[in-house]
Amino acid sequence: MEFHSCPRNHAQEVRAAAGSVLCVPCLGQLERNLRTLPGLHQEGLYHVLSASRRRNPTKVSGSRKRDHLNMSALDARNNSLAVLESWSCFVAEKLGPAVPGRSVPALTGFLLHHLQWLTGRPPAAEFADEIEGLHLELLRAIDPEPGEHNAVLVACVVAGCPGKISTSPRQQERAGKSGLGCSAGHAWEMRELLAVGHLMNRQRKDAA
Incomplete structure (x- = not known):
């Protein structure tokens, strides 16, 4: 039986899972990242007009901080939709099913449904990298590190x-x-x- 190593960057060689281009840890992380995208995308909407996460959303009095346009959150939301739609179109072209409605929940559900097929194809590592990138981009836009600026x-x-x-x-x-x-x-x-x-x-x- 022939074994292949996972093509993603690991500290050491890790065997790919059966029927997959990716290893078991990468498969699990990819699925988790996909499942969290709809929630992060929705939360990003609340931060488009805010610089950072509201630590205490119930506290209204005493806070007169002005809202402003958070381009990082807006870009992250737009990028998420574009990347998910692109991969959904890739699946649709190869397998035939129509791409669902143009929304992050619908697209992630579609990709999760075809995840086994996707991770068995040569672009699986690229797919995992892009989904991980979207996950991190949304997190950073929602809750930026101290000193990060998104003004343009x-x-x-x-x-x-x-x-x-x-x-x-x-x-x-x-x-x-x-x-x-x-x-x-x-x-x-x-x-x-x-x-x-x-x-x-x-x-x-x-x-x-």
């Missing part, structure tokens, strides 16, 4: 405006804004920030 400076989303938008909470406080604004004077209320964030994210991708 981008062109105003209003056509023809030369102003710049900064997502730095300190700059927003200095400007005395209750939402988000550009250096030329355009301003958006808190309820509009998610839509503005998508436009900013699109600009960054186009520039790249």
